[in-house]
Amino acid sequence: xxxxxxxxxxxxxxxxxxxxxxxxxxxxxxxxxxxxxxxxxxxxxxxxxxxxxxxxxxxxxxxxxxxxxxxxxxxxxxxxxxxxxxxxxxxxxxxxxxxxxxxxxxxxxxxxxxxxxxxxxxxxxxxxxxxxxxxxxxxxxxxxxxxxxxxxxxxxxxxxxxxxxxxxxxxxxxxxxxxxxxxxxxxxxxxxxxxxxxxxxxxxxxxxxxxxxxxxxxxxxxxxxxxxxxxxxxxxxxxxxxxxxxxx
Amino acid sequence: xxxxxxxxxxxxxxxxxxxxxxxxxxxxxxxxxxxxxxxxxxxxxxxxxxxxxxxxxxxxxxxxxxxxxxxxxxxxxxxxxxxxxxxxxxxxxxxxxxxxxxxxxxxxxxxxxxxxxxxxxxxxxxxxxxxxxxxxxxxxxxxxxxxxxxxxxxxxxxxxxxxxxxxxxxxxxxxxxxxxxxxxxxxxxxxxxxxxxxxxxxxxxxxxxxxxxxxxxxxxxxxxxxxxxxxxxxxxxxxxxxxxxxxxxxxxxxxxxxxxxxxxxxxxxxxxxxxxxxxxxxxxxxxxxxxxxxxxxxxxxxxxxxxxxxxxxxxxxxxxxxxxxxxxxxxxxxxxxxxxx
Numbered sequence: 001x002x003x004x005x006x007x008x009x010x011x012x013x014x015x016x017x018x019x020x021x022x023x024x025x026x027x028x029x030x031x032x033x034x035x036x037x038x039x040x041x042x043x044x045x046x047x048x049x050x051x052x053x054x055x056x057x058x059x060x061x062x063x064x065x066x067x068x069x070x071x072x073x074x075x076x077x078x079x080x081x082x083x084x085x086x087x088x089x090x091x092x093x094x095x096x097x098x099x100x101x102x103x104x105x106x107x108x109x110x111x112x113x114x115x116x117x118x119x120x121x122x123x124x125x126x127x128x129x130x131x132x133x134x135x136x137x138x139x140x141x142x143x144x145x146x147x148x149x150x151x152x153x154x155x156x157x158x159x160x161x162x163x164x165x166x167x168x169x170x171x172x173x174x175x176x177x178x179x180x181x182x183x184x185x186x187x188x189x190x191x192x193x194x195x196x197x198x199x200x201x202x203x204x205x206x207x208x209x210x211x212x213x214x215x216x217x218x219x220x221x222x223x224x225x226x227x228x229x230x231x232x233x234x235x236x237x238x239x240x241x242x243x244x245x246x247x248x
Numbered sequence: 249x250x251x252x253x254x255x256x257x258x259x260x261x262x263x264x265x266x267x268x269x270x271x272x273x274x275x276x277x278x279x280x281x282x283x284x285x286x287x288x289x290x291x292x293x294x295x296x297x298x299x300x301x302x303x304x305x306x307x308x309x310x311x312x313x314x315x316x317x318x319x320x321x322x323x324x325x326x327x328x329x330x331x332x333x334x335x336x337x338x339x340x341x342x343x344x345x346x347x348x349x350x351x352x353x354x355x356x357x358x359x360x361x362x363x364x365x366x367x368x369x370x371x372x373x374x375x376x377x378x379x380x381x382x383x384x385x386x387x388x389x390x391x392x393x394x395x396x397x398x399x400x401x402x403x404x405x406x407x408x409x410x411x412x413x414x415x416x417x418x419x420x421x422x423x424x425x426x427x428x429x430x431x432x433x434x435x436x437x438x439x440x441x442x443x444x445x446x447x448x449x450x451x452x453x454x455x456x457x458x459x460x461x462x463x464x465x466x467x468x469x470x471x472x473x474x475x476x477x478x479x480x481x482x483x484x485x486x487x488x489x490x491x492x493x494x495x496x497x498x499x500x501x502x503x504x505x506x507x508x509x510x511x512x513x514x515x516x517x518x519x520x521x522x523x524x525x526x527x528x529x530x531x532x533x534x535x536x537x538x539x540x541x542x543x544x545x546x547x548x549x550x551x552x553x554x555x556x557x558x559x560x561x562x563x564x565x566x567x568x569x570x571x572x573x574x575x576x577x578x579x580x581x582x583x584x585x586x587x588x589x
Contacts (some may be wrong), residue, residue, distance in 0.1 A: 001522065011256055051457065053453060053456065053457065063488070072456065072461075073453075073456040073457055073458045074459050074460055077456075077457065077458060077459035078287070078459055079262070082458070082459075083457055085454065085457070089451050089453075089454040090450075091447045091450040091451060091454065091455075093446050093449065093450050094443070094446055094447065094452050098443060100442065100445060101456035102440075102443045102455075102458060102460070103459070105440045105443070106440075106444065106459035106460050107458065107459050108459075117440075126318045153458055154457075154458070156458075157458055157459055159429065163457075172312055199513070
């Protein structure tokens, strides 16, 4: 398998604090690769550097062997790297379908005509289950549907590598299962997924491989089973999650 | 699945520009017909109002659609005025070619101004444009070659004779520039470009995350707007036959250009037209009678708009229409956020 994404020595300082320190990642083609870690572990910072919205202090990002470290976010989208946002960021003055149309028209394989863009946008909306909401203002959607819109907008850019940031945060169990099914289908359609998630059950159920960040450094990497049984990970993350679970 | 097509069609106000283009054509036809039909009204008033409205439409491309509030549009008006004045007087260029030159110079200036200032966001960008406006005015005030503070006289001489003043020519020039601005505004609003400008206003970083080059889009909108304002400034210079920096580069002009679309309705097609129409007429009438009162009046109007109807005149009209529609059909359920999937 070839690597779709390779990250070497990725580092980001905020003032004197290393939010991400010397992280290496290799995401193989066709994977759903999980990136987990406690709050403040540097997951979203890592993500932003891979997506191009944040400049690394050190380190390199390679996409299909090409060094994209110096490319801006919009250029990476055109190559095939698109992210979603943990906190939803719909374009509120646009309708749901306009949000997605825009992404289609500026993404990796822009359609030639407005009509084609609209058709593709509607296809994507129906894929995520927002077909009936197409004509609504994006601002009036409930949070669960805004999360789906975030996913639809990213998909409309025809990504080769989809970066999903905590898409299940705040969703109900049923909604989470729905999103997991969507991620599996997206992978089947040939898109590699790098997936940040706080919800451990979600990550374990869907990912082939998982990397764990803690205090900005990579603590472990392996299959879900290896991660589940790794003592360092259990201490850093699962142990605490289990306590929270027991307390609830 | 059967229910999906209806809301899509209903929810796509951008899908067709035909209605707006027809309305624009009717408006322009009426404006052209006015002097031709032997109307004896105040062409000068409509002329200046059309130039103001052109600036209002242009500003809305940047400040409305793209959400980049600029206090520096007098720079483009003034540069357009001076460019046309010099081309006509010293260069003996055909005035209509000179207006094109004015548009080009203003557009180039907008790029030079936009390159540094569009790296700033929100209020920082707005403050930077105030600085640019003042800097350009001070430079022009001291530029001896162009008359400095004493201004510049526009002499249009063809074959050794001064071309006589024909109000209809000036008027039709203003109608043409206004028509171009209005049609461009309609086309931009319905285009991929316009969609991206809206997205940039809503969330610039999220726009970049779906592939939009926000910086380039802001520069392009700025250049388009500057070209329109520059042409309007050029038409004014030929009409006034005399321009000076404290007139055309006046910061008050920048504020006026911003006020019109805000009052009429930001990020709409007809808001800036209504705002410009109201402003132009009131401004010319008030300025003639009560010198500085118009600024006070506009200040008050702006406060009212911001407090009670941020959507401006167009927003108010939409609200009224919704309210009336509701009254007419009391049995209709209101559209709610959670339409079932």
